[in-house]
Amino acid sequence: MTRRLCALVRRPAPCFAPGLTAERLGALLAGRRMWVDGTVLHYWFFDGCDASVIPVPGTGELRRVPWAGGAEQRDVVRDCFREWQGLGIGLTFAEADDRAEAELRIGFQAGGGSWSAVGREALSAGRSERTMNLGWDVTGPGERGTVLHQIGHALGMVHEHQSPYAGLHWDDEAVYAELAGPPNHWSRETTYTNVLRELDAGEASASVWDPQSVMTFPFGPGLVLEPEQYRGGLSPSAGPSPADKEFVLRWYPPAGPARPAGLVPFRSVPLGLGPGEQADFTVEPPETREYTVGTFGDADTVLVVFEERDGVPRFLAGHDDGGGPDNAAVRVRLVRGRRYVVRVRLYSTWGCGQTAVMCW
Structure with a gap:
């Protein structure tokens, strides 16, 4: 059974000055999405006043789809923020009372897919725009991992299965066909952006692939051709793995007692x-x-x-x-x-x- 997966929007490739050395370019790719340590990231939930207006297929009519989520869904998100915070990272999450004070703005548009801005990309979104959306009920069994995954993106983490160090050889057409069907209904561009496109080395979280990362997608059999051990599928952890913890603590170490x-x-x-x-x-x-x-x-x-x-x-x-x-x-x-x-x-x-x- 195919699970519903995170669908990031493809962003334009970053433009850097010509003539940069490979070392400088790799450092910029690795760090450009990360927050400075010690940042307090304020998050805010959209209410019933905000919505998307989408066409109703075959009718020519428009339908209003609210961005608000129920109390139970909001509680799941709050608890997932606490789980990441509990790793001891130097970032702090705080719920804001005013969207103007929030770097992270979270919606629950049903059918709008689940996605998030990656790290500091959130700062380029307008104050009336979402930086994260949870497009299905995240209170259901196994869906907590969806929220932890999106918060991982908000911290600056990328899709681990796209790491150039994974060495995954996909059956491309099988992947396109699998994700074009229910429940994802993805276009070929969305599938390429979120699965088949290999990241640059500087974008990867580490020089060793972590198949247990919460940023790895679960896949059924028949999609990975090589390595042989993954022909039967990928089953990552439902929460941050030890390597995930190592990554966020490397970028966001806890603050020491000394004053700046x-x-x-x-x-x-x-x-x-x-x-x-x-x-x-x-x-x-x-x-x-x-x-x-x-x-x-x-x-x-x-x-x-x-x-x-x-x-x-x-x-x-x-x-x-x-x-x-x-x-x-x-x-x-x-x-x-x-x-x-x-x-x-x-x-x-x-x-x-x-x-x-x-x-x-």
Whole structure:
């Protein structure tokens, strides 16, 4: 029996500056979707006021399909957020009262498929748009894995069965035929995007394939030709596997007891980071005005500024230099008497490799 599967929309390939080395390109592909560690991700559930309007087949009429989910469905999602949080990661999930405060906005449009923005892709969605949809009843047996899978995407994880290290040789036409039928009814493009397209090495979660990952699809027999051991199908774990836990803890290690160093205007601080590493700084502005916060050096970085509100960091501004010739920098208004946190994650370095951060 074929299960209903996650259907991500194919995104345009990222554009990077020409002439990047393979090392830089791989680091950018690996890190561009990941949040900076220490981020509080706020999630919000759409209510009955929001809906999609879709045509009714064969009638020429339109039908309104609400995005709201029932209380039991929302509780399953909350519990799945708690399960990921329980792995000890350095990200925090918090339910928001206002969609304008939420980075993750969750709908339950029946028949709309289950999907999610991958990591920081969520920031490019409009505030009235969903970043995640759960298209069927997730309170049923075995459906908890659907929610855990979508939250994995929200954390920046990709489909594990598409890893270039999996070595899977598919019977392509059998896969197309299987997923064109019920319950998925996928087009060939959707099947290629979510199953048959092999990811670039930099996009993969690790250099070793994890068939037990919650990000691997379950498949029945006859779809995989090689390796022989998977001709009978794939049966991944219903929850985060040990390798999933290792991946998220590598990108989002729990915060230590030490407080971040302080940034003083016009005084640069060396970073000394390795690829994938992060440095955090506090800023307590001596006066209220517009400030620039930026990095320096031969490096690819993402820089994010948060404002602490009641002890909780809220996203204020961010910039990813995306492998270009300029460094990451933001122009932002800081208010005296308030506390801000600057987080810088390094993708890669070149040249002298020396990097620094400063506000001015």
